[in-house]
Amino acid sequence: MAGQAANERKRFAPDERRQMIVDEAAAFFSEVGLEGTTRELSQRLGVTQSLLYAYFASKADLLEAVFERVYLDRLSPDWPVLIADRSLPVRERAKRFYREYTGAIFTYEWMRIFMFSGLAGAELNRRYLGHLAKLMLEPLCAEMQRAAGAKGGPQMEDIWNLHGGIVYIGIRKFVYCVPTPDDFAPPVEAAVDRFCDSFGLE
Amino acid sequence: MAGQAANERKRFAPDERRQMIVDEAAAFFSEVGLEGTTRELSQRLGVTQSLLYAYFASKADLLEAVFERVYLDRLSPDWPVLIADRSLPVRERAKRFYREYTGAIFTYEWMRIFMFSGLAGAELNRRYLGHLAKLMLEPLCAEMQRAAGAKGGPQMEDIWNLHGGIVYIGIRKFVYCVPTPDDFAPPVEAAVDRFCDSFGLE
DNA sequence: GCTCTTATTGATCAAATGATCTATTATGAC
DNA sequence: GTCATAATAGATCATTTGATCAATAAGAGC
Structure with missing residues (x-):
């Protein structure tokens, strides 16, 4: 053998x-x-x-x-464009973004390597998160604030909370290896919906 | 030397x-x-x-x-009692629970050992999450459903989303080692508030 | 102060592991 | 078919690492 x-x-x-x-x-x-x-x-x-x-x-x-x-090319250049596209409601933009984003990173390899290297203190992780924030999350935050107007939209820490709740699905599945829904789209959309609801976003 | x-x-x-x-x-x-x-x-x-x-x-x-x-004794026996205490609004119960829970697990040691052992496939992790769900999260879910009444409260997957968004703060800080708020209480309470708002909970 | 128990040390083993170097041989060029 | 290049194998080295065991000495009891 x-x-x-x-x-x-x-x-x-x-x-x-x-x-x-x-x-x-x-x-x-x-x-x-x-x-x-x-x-x-x-x-x-x-x-x-x-x-x-x-x-x-x-x-x-x-x-x-x-x-x-x-890590390479996980962050699609289409996403900043999508997030800035005001012909769509922010809610819809956020949903599409997170549907595609989770589709890109919710794999055994990506999730676990990201965790392993994060625990190892890899600089690459922080750089990745920095890019993600700068290119996607901060613009998304700004768009939501704009859409909320006087009501006062989310701050970045709120966005991180939205983000974390969604990413945690992948952590449960690929790191902790506990059961999760087969289709990620419904819980992801529900999370975005709740978030937008709570800020009164269209 | x-x-x-x-x-x-x-x-x-x-x-x-x-x-x-x-x-x-x-x-x-x-x-x-x-x-x-x-x-x-x-x-x-x-x-x-x-x-x-x-x-x-x-x-x-x-x-x-x-x-x-x-892991031992991280899950306080007081929490199931708190969660079931209907003299308080669920929102308040959830806030107190997560304030105390994050106070208990948001330490360098706990967060990282939990991740390391999770990645290593430790059975202990899944058992811990099972206990957490059974003793805290499922009762919390049931209480919220009860409080929501006909409006229809959260399902367990929604609760996991709330949970993940909160725990992710600790992951950012202790696993990814990126900046987070010094005081965890405000973002934690904000997350619970948004969650309850979106379900119309008192 | 003496003795006896045992907590602790120091030396050592065997296996695992990253890395190196030379011998081999598959493959393309002519 | 022959030759030359270089991709690959095989042997080997130096460390590292988990684990063992006999020797040593710290501290309690008398």
């Missing part, structure tokens, strides 16, 4: 092989944590451990590549 | 020493993660690594003791 037909040496172009490694590494480290061993990863790739070091100078180097792959 | 006056051997009663170890272990593992080494822990205790094995059969055994110490 140890090494079956493992001696079939297959040769790949460097770019292709590199991507194979990063892909599998993302899946692997999201499962077992950032301290997963290079040996176990190489086994899952059907490849020698030493091969990893032909593509990455160190394990930290490989992890950095994983972070980049996982 | 290595070992100063480290050869001062101090003797403690077993119970006392055991508690010293568990206390320091909780602080240690919450910082560096569950893969922190027994050697580094023993250094912080000013004690030999082998001493740890005089009190715990294995590292897993020590970790279990840490989990127990961190």
